[in-house]
Amino acid sequence: MGLSGEAWATLLVPTFLGILTMLLYxxxxxxxxxxxxxxxxxxxxxxxxMKQLEKEGKA
Amino acid sequence: MNSGILLGFLVYLxxxxxxxxxxxxxxxTEDQYFVGGRRVHVLAATLSxxxxxxxxxxMLGYPGAAFSTGLGAFWAAIGCLFxxxxxxxxxxxxxxxxxxxxxxxxxxxxxxxxxKDDTKLxxxxxxxxxxxxxxxxxxxxxxxxxxxxxxxxxxxxxMGILITVIILTAYVIxxxxxxxxxxxxxxAMFMLLTLIIVPxxxxxxxxxxxxxxxxxxSADPAKLHPFGGATGIAALVFAIGYASWIVGYLGQPHIVxxxxxxxxxxxxxxxxxxxxxxxxxxxxxxxxxxGFLGFAMYQAGILQVSDPEKVIPAMAxxxxxxxxxxxxxxxxxxxxxxxxxSQLLVASSAIARDFYHKVxxxxxxxxxxxxxxxxxxxxxxxxxxxxxxxGPGVIYQMVATAWGGLAVGFGPIxxxxxxxxxxxxxxxxxxxxxxxxxxxxxxxxxxxWAFHPDAPGFFGTIGGWFNGIPVFFINFFVTLVVIIxxxxxxxxxxxxxxxxEEIFKKVPVEGAGKxxxxxxxxxxxxxxxxxxxLAKGLA
Numbered sequence: 001m002g003l004s005g006e007a008w009a010t011l012l013v014p015t016f017l018g019i020l021t022m023l024l025y026x027x028x029x030x031x032x033x034x035x036x037x038x039x040x041x042x043x044x045x046x047x048x049x050m051k052q053l054e055k056e057g058k059a
Numbered sequence: 060m061n062s063g064i065l066l067g068f069l070v071y072l073x074x075x076x077x078x079x080x081x082x083x084x085x086x087x088t089e090d091q092y093f094v095g096g097r098r099v100h101v102l103a104a105t106l107s108x109x110x111x112x113x114x115x116x117x118m119l120g121y122p123g124a125a126f127s128t129g130l131g132a133f134w135a136a137i138g139c140l141f142x143x144x145x146x147x148x149x150x151x152x153x154x155x156x157x158x159x160x161x162x163x164x165x166x167x168x169x170x171x172x173x174x175k176d177d178t179k180l181x182x183x184x185x186x187x188x189x190x191x192x193x194x195x196x197x198x199x200x201x202x203x204x205x206x207x208x209x210x211x212x213x214x215x216x217x218m219g220i221l222i223t224v225i226i227l228t229a230y231v232i233x234x235x236x237x238x239x240x241x242x243x244x245x246x247a248m249f250m251l252l253t254l255i256i257v258p259x260x261x262x263x264x265x266x267x268x269x270x271x272x273x274x275x276x277s278a279d280p281a282k283l284h285p286f287g288g289a290t291g292i293a294a295l296v297f298a299i300g301y302a303s304w305i306v307g308y309l310g311q312p313h314i315v316x317x318x319x320x321x322x323x324x325x326x327x328x329x330x331x332x333x334x335x336x337x338x339x340x341x342x343x344x345x346x347x348x349x350g351f352l353g354f355a356m357y358q359a360g361i362l363q364v365s366d367p368e369k370v371i372p373a374m375a376x377x378x379x380x381x382x383x384x385x386x387x388x389x390x391x392x393x394x395x396x397x398x399x400x401s402q403l404l405v406a407s408s409a410i411a412r413d414f415y416h417k418v419x420x421x422x423x424x425x426x427x428x429x430x431x432x433x434x435x436x437x438x439x440x441x442x443x444x445x446x447x448x449x450g451p452g453v454i455y456q457m458v459a460t461a462w463g464g465l466a467v468g469f470g471p472i473x474x475x476x477x478x479x480x481x482x483x484x485x486x487x488x489x490x491x492x493x494x495x496x497x498x499x500x501x502x503x504x505x506x507x508w509a510f511h512p513d514a515p516g517f518f519g520t521i522g523g524w525f526n527g528i529p530v531f532f533i534n535f536f537v538t539l540v541v542i543i544x545x546x547x548x549x550x551x552x553x554x555x556x557x558x559x560e561e562i563f564k565k566v567p568v569e570g571a572g573k574x575x576x577x578x579x580x581x582x583x584x585x586x587x588x589x590x591x592x593l594a595k596g597l598a
Contacts, residue, residue: 002268002269002272003130003272003283004283006285007130007283007284007285009285010130010133010134010285011130011133014137014140014141015140015340015344018140018141018144018336018340019336019340021141021144021148021336022144022332022333022336022337025144025147025148025328025332026328026329026330026332026333027329028328029325029328029329029568030568032565033567033568034565034566034567034568035325035328035565035566035567035568036152036153036156036324036325036563036564036565036566037564037565037566038156038323038324038325041159041160042156042159042160042324042562043097043098043159043322043323044097044158044159044160044162045096045097045098045322046088046090046091046096046097046098048087048088048090048091048096048425049085049088049090049091049096049098050096050098052084052085052087053098
């Protein structure tokens with residue numbers, strides 16, 4: 001019996017649209033050549049954590 | 060009790076215990092306890108995002124809906140997929156940028172700083188919304204855990220609830236946010252593998268997809284229809300009813316906190332959205348087909364199902380070798396625990412951080428604040444346990460009410476505050492107060508999950524207009540409009556408008572100016588050496 005064309009479209013069309021959205025957003029910085037400005041103040045890692053990671057040689 | 064199932068489960072439990080112990084080393088401040096020091100690896104943050112999002116609903120509630128409704132239930136998967144993507148496009152990177160700038164640990168921290176609210180009303184309202192709805196949500200997860208243990212190990216639901224609470228509270232207390240995100244990674248893998256294995260196994264047992272659809276079609280042809288047999292406006296209402304989950308994603312504190320914790324906001328774009336999106340597509344297809352094919356197996360007499368929400372545990376116990384069943388049971392419990400642990404931590408942060416530390420102004424030492432947070436985690440877990448044992452047992456409805464409350468309470472103000480410089484604290488206070496009160500009244504007292512014309516008086520008229528559409532879906536947009544109107548009638552401070560304009564400035568992508576290897580080689584060796592010397596300031 002299988003599924004009708006309408007049923008397959010319900011399953012597949014939104015899935016492909018989702019993948020397309022992922023690709024567009026994921027590479028938007030490459031497409032436009034621009035990305036959000038980020039510096040140490042914005043990253044704002046916890047100081048105690050950084051000290052411990054440095055002590056363990058992980059930072 | 061089956062020893063194979065027990066062995067599979069004990070391996071899983073051992074992993075959780077190890078992560079809880081490991082994470083305890085990095086859990087010494089409030090920053091670390093609630094948001095992982097804002098330095099959580101992108102893989103962990105994004106997988107934890109999805110594992111926290113997809114709860115017992117994914118393994119029990121949703122397959123149950125696919126079992127009962129058929130193909131039409133796929134609209135919920137569509138809503139969840141696009142909700143996940145909307146979170147990355149609209150919320151993730153911008154929230155992480157602001158969270159870093161303001162050193163925000165919780166969503167109320169961010170909202171208070173962003174809207175420069177010195178009245179503390181935004182923080183109090185936020186904490187109330189989190190406490191009221193998140194505790195119900197945590198209780199729903201405990202109930203789901205209890206059902207799974209009952210099915211897998213043959214114990215009572217209440218005993219299963221108690222075991223769930225003890226295990227997850229132990230590692231949340233010990234390891235805080237780091238333990239929660241890294242256990243979520245393990246749990247996300249268990250969920251992924253479970254939802255790949257179960258549908259394929261079901262397909263092989265039933266004898267192929269053609270035969271499955273034949274059985275389903277002869278039992279109930281509406282189950283093969285994309286809109287459950289509805290046409291016209293009724294079909295649209297049917298689709299919105301399921302896909303409405305999408306707007307809810309924008310306001311779930313236990314999900315968006317993951318974005319605040321990630322090591323670099325730019326990584327949420329790539330690889331973040333790819334990790335989350337791909338994982339989401341696979342598990343939603345898997346969960347849908349597990350329930351859909353489970354119905355075919357039930358109709359063919361291959362599978363006994365006492366409750367549609369128990370279709371996956373029933374498949375595991377009745378059809379799989381015991382070691383594999385243990386693995387699947389662990390996968391279901393993973394789904395429950397990965398959500399419950401995140402919600403427990405967020406609910407506790409509302410008390411320990413937002414009320415005790417910030418509203419009451421109690422500032423103790425770093426270690427003492429973490430210990431207070433741990434006590435609060437235990438307290439919230441006990442309240443959730445009480446709700447789970449004494450409250451209603453239908454997971455889908457409980458989660459839907461909590462999901463709607465958080466969606467309306469936080470979704471509109473989070474989205475507007477990240478994208479609109481004119482959003483004001485007055486707009487936020489009125490909008491969030493409206494969201495909280497209206498959701499409690501409309502969902503708990505007047506309509507329930509969806510609008511209907513049988514509500515009393517004027518509400519019945521409104522119920523007739525939106526008949527069948529989930530309350531929170533409409534209420535989300537009403538709240539959005541309320542916030543916009545009040546914000547337009549009031550004025551935001553100039554400094555926060557200026558900050559908003561500056562903080563999201565975009566710069567050329569790092570490395571965009573770098574040349575390819577071919578371009579570099581096209582230059583002579585002398586030219587390359589000269590360029591290097593100049594760049595390093597050696598000449």
